[in-house]
Amino acid sequence: MVRLRPEQRRLLVAHLPELANFAAGSLLFGQFLSERPYSPAVALIGLATWIVLFGAAFFFAAGEELMTFSLILLGGITSVVLVIALVDWLGRRRDRQSRHRAA
Secondary structure, three states: OOOOOHHHHHHHHHHHHHHHHHHHHHHHHHHHHOOOOOOHHHHHHHHHHHHHHHHHHHHHHOOOHHHHHHHHHHHHHHHHHHHHHHHHHHHHHHHHHHHHHHO
16 A cells, blocks of 8 residues: 655645546536537546546545535536536437428
């Protein structure tokens, strides 16, 4: 087992959330910048990566208040992602239905 010095632990606590946000941003929201359709599987991988990295930061922080706030933030981010995915799905559904009617 790896033993971390306090400085190393503080460094992990400071930068793991940034890495988690980068992963979530690229895998969840980056999909909207491409020409491909939105992939729920990739979005779930991004969300799982975010949870794992934030969980590791929370573990290393040993329950500091800032990390508790960050976990609450997870609920907000998840809600936004779900709303965006739902709106995207509804828009694509409407497009498919309008193409069917035109034919």
